[in-house]
Amino acid sequence: MVRIAIVGGGAIGLLFANYLTKANHHVTIIVRRKEQEMEIKKHGISLTGQEEQMDVEVRQSNDFIEQEFDLIVVTVKQTAIKEVVLNINRGILRANAFLFVQNGMGHLTSIRQFKNKSIYIGVVEHGAKRISDNMVHHTGIGKVNVGLLKGNEHELQVLVKQLTSEKFPVNYAQNAEKIVKEKLVINAVINPLTALYRIKNGQLLHNEHFIAVMKKLFDEAMVVLNLENRADMWEEITRICRSTASNDSSMQVDLTVGRETEIEAISGYIIREAKEKNISVPFTTFVYESIKGMSAITERG
Numbered sequence: 245m246v247r248i249a250i251v252g253g254g255a256i257g258l259l260f261a262n263y264l265t266k267a268n269h270h271v272t273i274i275v276r277r278k279e280q281e282m283e284i285k286k287h288g289i290s291l292t293g294q295e296e297q298m299d300v301e302v303r304q305s306n307d308f309i310e311q312e313f314d315l316i317v318v319t320v321k322q323t324a325i326k327e328v329v330l331n332i333n334r335g336i337l338r339a340n341a342f343l344f345v346q347n348g349m350g351h352l353t354s355i356r357q358f359k360n361k362s363i364y365i366g367v368v369e370h371g372a373k374r375i376s377d378n379m380v381h382h383t384g385i386g387k388v389n390v391g392l393l394k395g396n397e398h399e400l401q402v403l404v405k406q407l408t409s410e411k412f413p414v415n416y417a418q419n420a421e422k423i424v425k426e427k428l429v430i431n432a433v434i435n436p437l438t439a440l441y442r443i444k445n446g447q448l449l450h451n452e453h454f455i456a457v458m459k460k461l462f463d464e465a466m467v468v469l470n471l472e473n474r475a476d477m478w479e480e481i482t483r484i485c486r487s488t489a490s491n492d493s494s495m496q497v498d499l500t501v502g503r504e505t506e507i508e509a510i511s512g513y514i515i516r517e518a519k520e521k522n523i524s525v526p527f528t529t530f531v532y533e534s535i536k537g538m539s540a541i542t543e544r545g
């Protein structure tokens with residue numbers, strides 16, 4: 245049994261909490277809002293379509309948390325990473341190892357700087373949608389790939405074996421940077437376009453004009469991130485558009501509900517890297533500025 249804290253009670257936090265509790269790990273969810281803490285305390289957590297309500301420990305993020313965990317899984321969005329990193333640096337969140345599962349690469353620089361900690365990076369291939377403060381809909385079944393950013397490879401391999409289960413597979417990935425970069429290319433193509441065009445992921449493939457723009461963003465991201473497996477990666481992007489055809493991408497949802505998007509950690513990261521390498525990325529810059537502009541109109545203050 246691993247003593248796990250999950251920071252963030254959103255879609256991915258609740259999904260991890262459900263499956264890791266079912267696999268008999270001791271799970272504590274650390275949430276931001278008092279109402280969510282009360283709801284989970286009263287009713288436990290559950291997955292849609294399943295009767296079972298599971299009890300988990302729950303704490304509020306500004307509580308004093310005396311416990312040191314074996315593993316803390318950080319499931320907040322990129323937009324909240326700064327605050328969580330501050331709490332880790334202040335010793336408010338304490339663990340032997342930290343697993344970060346965000347889309348995008350904006351957070352890598354700050355989390356690499358933790359002292360004496362094992363840092364793992366996860367790429368989540370599941371789809372999840374939060375239905376209420378204690379219930380999540382598992383919209384797409386996939387796996388979680390975890391690689392080492394800092395620490396001991398053997399310890400990570402042991403942990404991955406402890407975490408994995410039939411219903412919630414966790415795999416060890418040898419090259420953390422590569423899997424994160426590949427996920428970044430996928431998000432840099434699908435997320436801004438679905439958000440700007442207000443379409444579902446699958447609709448990107450229904451139209452040769454959308455495909456032409458996807459290819460421009462794809463080419464720019466591949467060059468900047470120095471990835472060579474072009475044919476496989478393009479195939480992967482189209483596969484994801486098909487397998488999540490009826491999903492709204494997270495950026496499309498964030499923009500629609502007026503929440504800050506993860507554009508800075510996705511397209512913003514590519515633009516910053518491109519600048520350092522003196523590479524021109526006009527299509528990525530266009531979608532970045534467009535999402536920023538749209539957000540300025542829709543974000544709730």
Ligand SMILES: NC(=O)C1=CN([C@@H]2O[C@H](COP(=O)(O)OP(=O)(O)OC[C@H]3O[C@@H](n4cnc5c(N)ncnc54)[C@H](OP(=O)(O)O)[C@@H]3O)[C@@H](O)[C@H]2O)C=CC1
Nearest residue numbers: 252253254255256275276305320321324346347368371372
């Ligand atoms: N959902 C999905 O299908 C997938 C998501 N991802 C990635 O996973 C990450 C998480 O996404 P997702 O779960 O969908 O996002 P959500 O917006 O559903 O959840 C984020 C949660 O973090 C909470 N939070 C924010 N700040 C803090 C804090 N300081 N302390 C504790 N909790 C905090 C929010 O609280 P509050 O509820 O109060 O706002 C919210 O519950 C993102 O990077 C996303 O790109 C990757 C693959 C698939």
Ligand SMILES: CC(C)(CO)C(=O)C(=O)O
Nearest residue numbers: 434488491492493494495
């Ligand atoms: C893979 C994809 C595009 C699925 O919707 C995603 O990760 C997201 O929406 O952020």
